[in-house]
Amino acid sequence: MLTGMHLTAIGDNNMLLEPTDALDPSSPDDYVAELMEVLQKEEAQTLMYDLNQVPLIDQVYYNWLIRLNNLCRLANVELVIVNIRTTAAFSLAMSLKTAPPFKCSLDVDSARHGITASLQD
Amino acid sequence: MVKKKTEKKSTNQILVELFMTQVGAITNVIDEQGEKIFVTDNLLNTDEIKDYSLEFMELLVNVLHAGEKINRRGMEYKALRRFFTEFSNQIQVRGGTLDEFIRYTQFLQKVFLEGLEHDAKLTFEESRSVLLLVAGIFNDISLDVFNVYLEEKERTIQAQQDELKQTSTPITEIWDGVLTLPIIGTLDSSRTVAVMENLLSRIEQDRARVVVMDITGVVAIDSQVSHHLIQMMRAICLMGARAILTGIRPEIARALTSLNINLGDVVTRSTLSEGLKEAFIYLGVETCTVEEKARQK
Numbered sequence: 001m002l003t004g005m006h007l008t009a010i011g012d013n014n015m016l017l018e019p020t021d022a023l024d025p026s027s028p029d030d031y032v033a034e035l036m037e038v039l040q041k042e043e044a045q046t047l048m049y050d051l052n053q054v055p056l057i058d059q060v061y062y063n064w065l066i067r068l069n070n071l072c073r074l075a076n077v078e079l080v081i082v083n084i085r086t087t088a089a090f091s092l093a094m095s096l097k098t099a100p101p102f103k104c105s106l107d108v109d110s111a112r113h114g115i116t117a118s119l120q121d
Numbered sequence: 122m123v124k125k126k127t128e129k130k131s132t133n134q135i136l137v138e139l140f141m142t143q144v145g146a147i148t149n150v151i152d153e154q155g156e157k158i159f160v161t162d163n164l165l166n167t168d169e170i171k172d173y174s175l176e177f178m179e180l181l182v183n184v185l186h187a188g189e190k191i192n193r194r195g196m197e198y199k200a201l202r203r204f205f206t207e208f209s210n211q212i213q214v215r216g217g218t219l220d221e222f223i224r225y226t227q228f229l230q231k232v233f234l235e236g237l238e239h240d241a242k243l244t245f246e247e248s249r250s251v252l253l254l255v256a257g258i259f260n261d262i263s264l265d266v267f268n269v270y271l272e273e274k275e276r277t278i279q280a281q282q283d284e285l286k287q288t289s290t291p292i293t294e295i296w297d298g299v300l301t302l303p304i305i306g307t308l309d310s311s312r313t314v315a316v317m318e319n320l321l322s323r324i325e326q327d328r329a330r331v332v333v334m335d336i337t338g339v340v341a342i343d344s345q346v347s348h349h350l351i352q353m354m355r356a357i358c359l360m361g362a363r364a365i366l367t368g369i370r371p372e373i374a375r376a377l378t379s380l381n382i383n384l385g386d387v388v389t390r391s392t393l394s395e396g397l398k399e400a401f402i403y404l405g406v407e408t409c410t411v412e413e414k415a416r417q418k
Binding site: 081088089093100104106107111115117118 | 322
């Protein structure tokens with residue numbers, strides 16, 4: 001089991017990542033290798049990152065998401081951010097200088113049905 | 122020879138005596154003038170004017186009785202000022218203007234000063250001190266009333282601005298999961314924040330999948346406005362909804378190109394209706410007329 005997150009296979013090669021309070025976004029190296037292993041083992045095609053418990057996304061957390069997105073591209077997995085809170089979306093949109101490279105979806109169900117949004121389409 | 126000892130009266134005493142000897146006449150004149158100013162405009166009725174006159178007299182006597190000199194920090198003086206503040210507030214709530222109330226307070230002042238003319242026993246010095254005292258009291262009252270009106274005016278302007286902000290960016294769900302946001306006027310930072318907060322909450326609440334932002338009503342665009350537009354588009358995408366920008370008029374397009382602003386991969390359409398069609402395509406919704414449907418069958 002990975003520390004700092006719950007990683008669940010939810011069918012159709014989709015995996016759901018729910019970060020816990022123990023996740024340290026300032027140390028992505030602690031998670032990358034192990035995560036890659038799980039994604040490959042499960043033959044994941046989509047990784048849904050649930051931000052429901054994250055009230056605010058600062059630069060450190062955003063960097064972690066970028067790092068995770070890079071990892072997913074290497075593993076040929078699509079990263080989809082789901083359940084972002086309005087406060088987090090607001091603060092992130094105000095601070096971003098470029099469009100985020102990952103896709104976003106309103107919730108897990110929408111993401112499963114391929115309803116995503118991205119400015120990088 | 123015994124010298125007759127004459128006690129010098131204080132200004133307050135002079136005014137109280139003047140007031141006591143002419144109380145009936147003063148009250149009648151004040152009531153009469155109050156009716157002229159306030160009753161004709163339906164701001165107060167006759168009973169209310171009488172009540173206010175009576176209360177004013179009582180409070181003024183209390184102020185004059187409180188000491189030999191008027192204590193501007195005393196409870197009695199504060200009560201008199203508060204009375205006028207509340208009185209003017211009521212007049213304003215009922216649609217009265219500052220002019221009417223100032224006219225009324227000036228009239229009150231005039232009544233007292235006219236009373237001095239009838240008192241032949243008063244020396245020049247005494248008349249002068251009474252005049253200064255009365256003028257001082259009414260100046261304070263006028264200032265208080267003016268401040269009340271100013272505060273109320275500011276409150277009204279603020280409320281109107283808030284309402285304008287709300288109504289100038291109405292977010293409407295025009296189809297299941299489709300929100301429209303027509304932007305009219307200009308987008309400054311404070312408005313962007315307010316619009317974004319409302320919009321993101323609506324996306325979450327309505328589970329919106331598409332947001333059509335129509336900028337037909339945007340008069341001019343500069344780098345700051347375009348930056349705010351991009352921020353809004355990003356926020357919409359982060360929520361998982363698709364953003365469609367419509368109504369880019371030729372002048373706006375020229376401004377955007379001259380500012381060298383790249384809207385990136387933002388989906389744009391010429392009109393709101395085209396934007397709606399794009400939203401339907403994205404949602405997999407097909408629309409047709411009744412005839413078309415019949416033909417298909």
